Amino acid sequence: MNRRYIAERGAKKPSNDRQLHVDRNTTINEALDIFVRAKEAEGVRPGTVRNYRSVVRYLQDWLDNGSHFINDLTADMIREYINYLRNDRSLYEGDEIRQNNDKKLSVNTINIRIRTLRTMFKFLYNEGIIEANPMMNISQVKHDEHEEVPGLTDEQVDKILATYDDKQYAQWRDKTLVLLLLDSGLRINEALSLTEEQIDFRQLTLYVPSQIAKNRKQREIPLSREVAKRLRQLLDETQHYFGENSQVFMSAFGYDFTADAFRRRLNRLKSKLNLSRLHPHMFRHTFARNYILNGGDLFTLQRILDHAEINTTRKYVQMDNEHIRQQHNKFSPLRNIVKRNGIRI
Known part of the structure; x- marks a missing residue:
């Protein structure tokens, strides 16, 4: 009689009891x-x-x-x-x-x-619903270079902001949303779900609850005074128009303003400004890059962006050649060497 060799105590008995109840007519x-x-x-x-x-x-x-x-x-x-x-x-x-x-x-x-x-x-x-897994040996698509998700240049940001007409409620709201995203790095759904209770206008912070955050962790994010002031004004207007229970960002018809609606509006703006791409996540990448360029540290940025891994945060900080030149001119060690040694150039 053939016997199975046991090398290690406590080894689990191999199981081939996968329950098959395949219905070939399952759509x-x-x-x-x-x-x-x-x-x-x-x-x-x-x-x-x-x-x-x-x-x-x-x-x-x-x-x-x-x-x-x-x-x-x-x-x-x-x-x-x-x-x-x-x-x-x-x-x-x-x-x-x-x-x-x-x-x-x-x-x-x-x-x-x-x-x-x-x-x-x-x-x-x-679950035994299919006889064979067609994805078993399917690999992801490879590419020669890492595809960067670019942020926006300063010139592009200025063009976008200059387009909005502050006299129009919807455009004032969109401009405020863009400024919030550039100031906080929020995900678009986190920003659009904001209520009055989540914003501390005295401490200049906003609170993202765990049920909204992608990684299911609550966090506080600092706000600039300028953006907090605009949020207060926008909230006052929405509550005046649509009632005290309104969210900060509402449609001009009194419904919750959705991410899809904002994407469509950005898509029209993209065509108007002749940009190759424009979507909400680009503002988050722009915030991350500018935060580092302005002297912020990567670990604090990781907390603000709600990234589980630091490598994810690194991918968000994409700098073009002009940014690299600016940073080199600002921080090159040669300047201190020249100054210390009294070298004239």
Whole structure:
């Protein structure tokens, strides 16, 4: 009789009791609903669920209809879809394009799609809903250079701010939002969810509760006096127009102002100013870069941005050649050497 060799006490008995209840008629939408229900039970946020559904919808658009069965998808089909995303896919409004502006999806965007599909298919395979995991050997897209998410130049910031008409409520609100993002580095959803209770106008701080923060950690963020003053004025106006329970940022019709609505307004502004790209997260990157350039330290910046890892914060601080030249002129050790030795140049 063959016996299994035991090398270590307490070793777990290998299990091959994966429960298979594969239904070959399970559609992609049905499988997605099962996955979403499981993730909602784990406590994932609504925004994450919307991302799951969007990524699967993009895949179904490529498949051309929603009637495909989940077990019909193969690794070869997934690779063909990735090649489509890399080379052929038409841009949707608000899509992030490659940095050289060649109207193709960025590698970062494609890899987000791949990671999401990998998570879903791993779950479906472990649950026995699919016979094989088509994402098992699918790698992320590689690229020669790290794709930087750029901030805005000082000139671009000035052009954007000069565009707004302070006499128009919606434009005054947008300008205040832009200034807040440039002053605090808030994520757009954190900024748009602000209420009066979250802002301390005396201490010049705002509070981001854990249920809103991406990393589920509450934090306080300092505010400049100028931005705090504008927030106070905007809050007074919104409460005057729409009632005392209004959030700081409201639409001109009295509804909560949404991130999608702000993105659409930025997209129109981008065309008006002939900018290659303009989206809310660029203000966060601009804040991070300028914070360091103005003498701030990386570890404090990590706390303000709510990053779990310092390497994430490093990626936010992208400097172009002009910034490097300015910093060199400001901090070059040669200046002290020349001054100390009385060298005339």
